Amino acid sequence: MPEKLNILLAEDEAALGQIVKESLETRDFKVDLAEDGDKAYKLAAQNNYDALVLDVMMPKKDGFTLAKEIRQEDDTIPIIFLTAKSQTSDVVEGFSIGGNDYLKKPFSMEELIVRIHNLVQRKNLQKNSELLTIGSYLLNFPKQTLQYEDDELVLLTHREAHLLFHLVKNKNQVLDRSLILNKLWNTDDFFASRSMDVFISKLRKKLAKDDSIQIINVRGYGYKLTC
Structure with a gap:
């Protein structure tokens, strides 16, 4: 039986965060939920995750700032941004600082799951490149x-x-x-x-x-x- 993917979810909307966490766990993911950017950073430093799902607008530390700090330590972990923003500059900034993908709220769980799997598979394929x-x-x-x-x-x-x-x-x-x-x-x-x-x-x-x-x-x- 394949190992469960270990995911860090950073989302300050308590109800949405719990729904996403529970939905992922029913699909054989392990999920740590952080309600703000500071807690998310501490969890990322303490654990090995297969992917990070980060809300852009969070208290204490926003998703972009969090991603920048994580990228200083890890250039390979897949990062998906969750955002209500649709401005071109915001999306481009997310990619420029090392984000791999983004989903606009509201989003479907099926789409999030597919994107997580694709990014993790891509990362695993890199290890065999020359x-x-x-x-x-x-x-x-x-x-x-x-x-x-x-x-x-x-x-x-x-x-x-x-x-x-x-x-x-x-x-x-x-x-x-x-x-x-x-x-x-x-x-x-x-x-x-x-x-x-x-x-x-x-x-x-x-x-x-x-x-x-x-x-x-x-x-x-x-x-x-x-x-």
């Missing part, structure tokens, strides 16, 4: 690091590492925008598309020491890494 050469750079995908020749290692965020990995795997070919958005963001909507553009810009800067490397925007189709 070192990749990109011009004068070396990408260590499992460790999420990038190194130029003998320079110091540059740490990549969870999403930067994933995006670069897929670009390299499809080197000199167009990486379909919609396919990669659905694979890494679980949606190809406007918010995710904006977020992807932000990460592409970050990767271009981190690869700037090798002039032979380019990430080209193929309008209407996606991106292509050439080297």
